[in-house]
Amino acid sequence: MAHLDMDAFFSSVEQLTRPTLRESPVLVGGAGPRGTVAGASYEARAYGARSAMSMAHARRLCPVATVIPPRFTVYQAVSARVFDLVRRFSPVAEQVSLDEAFIEPGSLAGAQADEVRRVLAELRARIHSEVGMVASIGAGSGKSVAKIASDLAKPDGLLVVTPEEQRAVLRDLPVRALWGIGPVSEGKLRRIGVQTLGEFADLDPATVTALLGTAVGRELHDLAHGRDPRPVAERAEVKQVSAETTFDTDLVDGGALESAAVSMTSAAHQRLVRSHRAARTVTVKVRSADFATVSRSETVRAATSDLSSLSAMARRLVSSAVPPGTPVRLVGVSLAGLTTAEQESLFPAPPTAGPEPHPDEETGPDEATDAGPTPRPDTAPLPGGRDRGGRGWAAGDDVRHPEHGHGWVQGAGVGRVTVRFETRTTGPGPARTFAMDDPALRVADPLASLDWLPVVGRRNDLARARTVEDGRTPHPGPAAGSTTVMEWVAPVGQEHDAVSS
C-alpha cells in the first residue's frame, strides 16, 4: 500500500503556473490582517513559515516571500490531472484530499521492496514529466505506515518501509506522527511520559484504552504496532460542501452580514452543483469578535440545488444567529443532507423572505472546502480590493492583455499595476506596468495560466472544462444543451489541434 502526497501543493501550483516564482519563497493565503497561510513553498519553509500560521506571522518570518491569494480552481484542475494519471496507474485509489491519495497497485501485491521502489519511482517521474508537479510517496504494509513513510520521504522523495523495517522506523517517531493522535491525545500521553511511537506501542493495551477510550485507543495501539487492516477504498460520497471567510475587519452591519452569508452560500453552491448534488440542510456558522461561535441550521423536506432558496435560508439563519450589532469576524455556510436526486417543484421557486442579493455583491469567495479528514485552514479575506469592475487590480489576479497574453498581477498601487506575462509553458516572462484603469487589461480565467488545451475526453468531476479566455483555443465551445464534457489533458507544448465537439 502506498501513500502519495504532493509536495507543498498550493505553492507548487503557483510556481508551476507563474514561472517567475520558481525557486523563490511563496506564501499562498489571504493577504489581509487576519489571513492565514494555506500553503508555503519549501523556500518559504526554510524561513520557518508554515501552513495554518497567521499570514502576518509568516511574513515577519519570511519578508521576501511573494504572497498570493489561493486559486482553488487551478489547484483542482492540477489535482484532477495528477490523480487521473495515478488512477491509470493504480485503479484502486482513495483520494483523501486535493493533494493526497492512498493507492494499491495490483501489480505490486506481494512484490519485493526493490520492485515496489522501481514502480513507484516511475510514477513519481511521470507525475513530474506529465504534470510538472512533485509528489512524495511512501509505501508500507498498511495505511498509517504508508502515510508516515510519505511524510518521512518529503520533500521530493520515495520511501518504502518493508515489514521488517517497520518496527525500527516507527519506534523513534513522536506519537504525533500517527494519524489520529492530535494535540489532546499527545498531551495525555506526554503526561504519562510517552513521547515516541515505540513507547506508545510498548504500553499495556488496558492503559491505552483507559487513557484514550476503548475504540480509539485500541485502534491507535494497533496502528502503532503496524497492524492496519484498513483497505484502500474510494472515498464515500461527499457529505457536505462548505465555504467560510474571515473578514479583515469585523462586520457589524446586519445587511453586510447577510450579504456575506449569501456569497458564502453561492461559493458552497458552486461545489454542490459541481458534485451533482442537492442539499436539504443549510448550516450557518458565525464567529463573533470575541471568538464565540454560533451555528444555526435549517432543514427542508425536499433537497434543492436552487441557489435562491439556499441563499434565503442562509440569510434567515445568519440574521437569527447573533443579536443585531454584534461584531462578526467569520461567517461560514455549509450545505449538507446531500442527495443525488432533487425533488422538482411544481411551482417556481417560492417567494424569498428578503431582498435579492445586489449584483455588485457577488464577490467570489476565495475558499470552498469539502469536509474531509484534512480541513483546510480558514484563509480567505473577503476580497475587499479585488472588485474587478475595472476599478482595481490586486496582487495575484489573473489578467489578459490582447498583445502580451495571459499574466498575473505582481503588484498594484498608486494608480499603477505591474503584470508579469507568463504561464506554465512560457518560462519566466516579462513584467509590464500599466495604468490601473488600462482598458486593455481584462480579467482572465485562472485556468488559462495552466495553458492546458481542452480535449474532448473522459469525464472527470473534479475538473470540468471551462471556456478559457486565452484566445488560444480555436474551440467553438459546446452548443447550449450539448452534453460534451471536456477535460484538460493535452500535454505540454503540443500543437493545439482543433478539437470539435
Added chain:
Amino acid sequence: MTAHLGLDATVPTTPLATRLAELVRLLPGRLTDPVLGGVVVVASATGVRVASSDHERGFQADLDGLVGSEGSVLVPARPLAETLRSLAEPEVRLVVEGSRLAVRAGRARFALPMMDLAAHPGLAPSPPHRLSVPSAALRGPLAVVAAAASRDDALPVFTGVRLSVEDGVLALLASDRFRLAKAEIPLPGPAEDAADLDVLVPAALLAELSRQLPRSGEVDLRADTDRFALSWEGTLVTTALLATPFPNSDRLFPSDVDCVLRADADELTAAVRRAATFGGGRGLLTLVAEDGGVRVLGSDPTIGESEETVKADVAGNRISRTYQARHLVDALRGFTGRVVELRVPAHERRGSVLTADPGDDGVAVTHLVAPTRPPSPRG
C-alpha cells in the same frame, strides 16, 4: 350580564362524549392561554351546547338534553372529554356545585374546576351560508386533497386548501409545491350564493374535519371575507382564512403528454408500497413504461434493488420517471378499486398527472406529482 351559575342538565352520554372528543381534537396543541383549552357548556331552553374557540378556530355542537336549570360555565376541555369517554352509563348529569362543575353518572361524581368565562374569547359569529353538498361526496375528496398540502408553516399559502366554485362545480385544490391534488365536486343544484366563492382554508383543520363529517346528509359551507365554516347536524366549525391568494395552477397541468399509462390502482399501489422499501432513505421509485406494463423499480446502494411489472395499457412513448414513493401512494389512495391513468409530460421536469374517470357521484380527482431528477445547474 353575570353568568347564572346554576347550570343543571342531563344529557345522553354517547353524543356528548363524541362531540367533546371532536372538540378536543380541534383545540390548539400548545396553549398560549389556559382559558383557550376550556370548553364552554351552555344549558338553555333549547338544549345543551358545548363550544370552544382559540381566536383562529371555533367549534360548537348542540345536543339534546333535559335542562333543569339554565347557565353557562367554562371548564377544562380535555379532562371533561376524557371523563365522558370512559363512562358506561347512558346519561350523565352536569351540575354546578359551588366552584365545580360536577359530572354525575350513576354513583360516580367527577368535579372539574370552573374557569373565568369572561376571559374566554367566546365564539365568532358564523359566516353566511354559501352552499350545501352531500357529506358523502365531500368527505373522501377533502381527505385526499388536504393530505397534499404542506405542514411547513414557512410557506403559509401551501398549508391551505383552496375551495372555489365555478360553473356549478366545487373545486378543492392543495399543493405542497411538489405534488398537487384537485377534486371537482358537481353541485346538485344552482348555488347563487356560492357564485364567487374562492377561499383558502387551513388544510390541517379540513383533514381533521374530513374524519368528523357524517357519512350521509348534507354539509353547509359558509364563508365571508375572512372566515370559513362547515356545519352539519348541529355542529359548526369555523376558522380564519389564510390571507394569501393561491398561485395559479392551471398552467402546471401538462399539455404535451408524452405517455399515457392505465393500470389497476390497487395493483399499482401494492407494487409501489413493496418497492418503497428499496427506495432508500428518501423512498425514490422509478416507473418505466413498457409494452403492456409499467415497471416499478426501487434501488438503493445499501438496501438493494427491486423490480416489479404491473399490467398496464401504455400509449405514447416509453418513458421513465422517478418519484417519491410517498407522493405516489398518497395520490393513488384516492383511486382505490378503480383504473388510474398516469399522464407523463414530454418535459422531464414537469409534473405527471394521475387521474381516473369520475366516480358515480361525478366527483373527479386529479393529482399532479413532480418528478425527482439528478440535480443539474440552472439559471
